[in-house]
Amino acid sequence: MKETIQKDNLPQHVAIIMDGNGRWAKKRGLYRVAGHEKGAESVRECVESCGNLGVKNLTLFAFSTENWKRPKLEVETLMRLLIRSIRKEFTEFHKNGIRLNCVGNIESLPKKVQKELSEVIEKTKDNNNMTLTIALSYGSREEIKCMVQRISQKVVDKEIGVEDINDQLIQEHLYTFDLPDVDLLIRTSGEKRISNFLLWQIAYAELYFCDVLWPDFKTEHLYEAIESYQKRERRFGKTSEQLTK
Numbered sequence: 001m002k003e004t005i006q007k008d009n010l011p012q013h014v015a016i017i018m019d020g021n022g023r024w025a026k027k028r029g030l031y032r033v034a035g036h037e038k039g040a041e042s043v044r045e046c047v048e049s050c051g052n053l054g055v056k057n058l059t060l061f062a063f064s065t066e067n068w069k070r071p072k073l074e075v076e077t078l079m080r081l082l083i084r085s086i087r088k089e090f091t092e093f094h095k096n097g098i099r100l101n102c103v104g105n106i107e108s109l110p111k112k113v114q115k116e117l118s119e120v121i122e123k124t125k126d127n128n129n130m131t132l133t134i135a136l137s138y139g140s141r142e143e144i145k146c147m148v149q150r151i152s153q154k155v156v157d158k159e160i161g162v163e164d165i166n167d168q169l170i171q172e173h174l175y176t177f178d179l180p181d182v183d184l185l186i187r188t189s190g191e192k193r194i195s196n197f198l199l200w201q202i203a204y205a206e207l208y209f210c211d212v213l214w215p216d217f218k219t220e221h222l223y224e225a226i227e228s229y230q231k232r233e234r235r236f237g238k239t240s241e242q243l244t245k
Ligand code: IPE
Pocket: 018, 019, 020, 021, 022, 023, 024, 062, 063, 064, 067, 078, 189, 214
């Protein structure tokens, strides 16, 4: 199946809303957290497959600002799982040249999680095969609010003028300042919504929704998403004729 993917037309940046862990568990009569645990295996497979294909940026939505409203036990288990996965997977990921990056309100995470993250971020900072960004305690509206605050402060301090505010300046003040725009956004589990994920960055992304629940998401599903992406014509407002000229 890999042969059917064109190496010269890969999305530079793939972002995934990994949804459906709870439903996966419920279907099997298990606790929701069992779904999160199984979902961690899909993360490993997906990171490896993206790396093998040559995708340069993969961003995974792991925990939203809204997910803090979930039952305390689920939130705590998710945080524990997170530390465990990072510790476990990054030995191998590091060998494969993967850099860890995090976006979101990182200060709101438990200290232990912050420490684990910053150690791995530091250790992998020079890797350049792929950047794996984990969105943690992430909300796009919060990100945009922070960007507006930081830019406004610069205007107040007369570091910049109002006329200096443009798309590039905005991009440079987002959590994703060092990432390109998203080319392909995948959401699993059949839900067709964005749930406050990367609103600015997906302005021209191709959207791909699949019914598979995240713990069942395998390499073949990733390939299907990329194949679908490669069949599309990205016009960015132009006409089809203009593109072939
Ligand atoms: C996604 O799965 C993981 C997180 C949001 C942390 P869910 O836990 O949302 O699973 P469903 O949507 O309830 O099935």
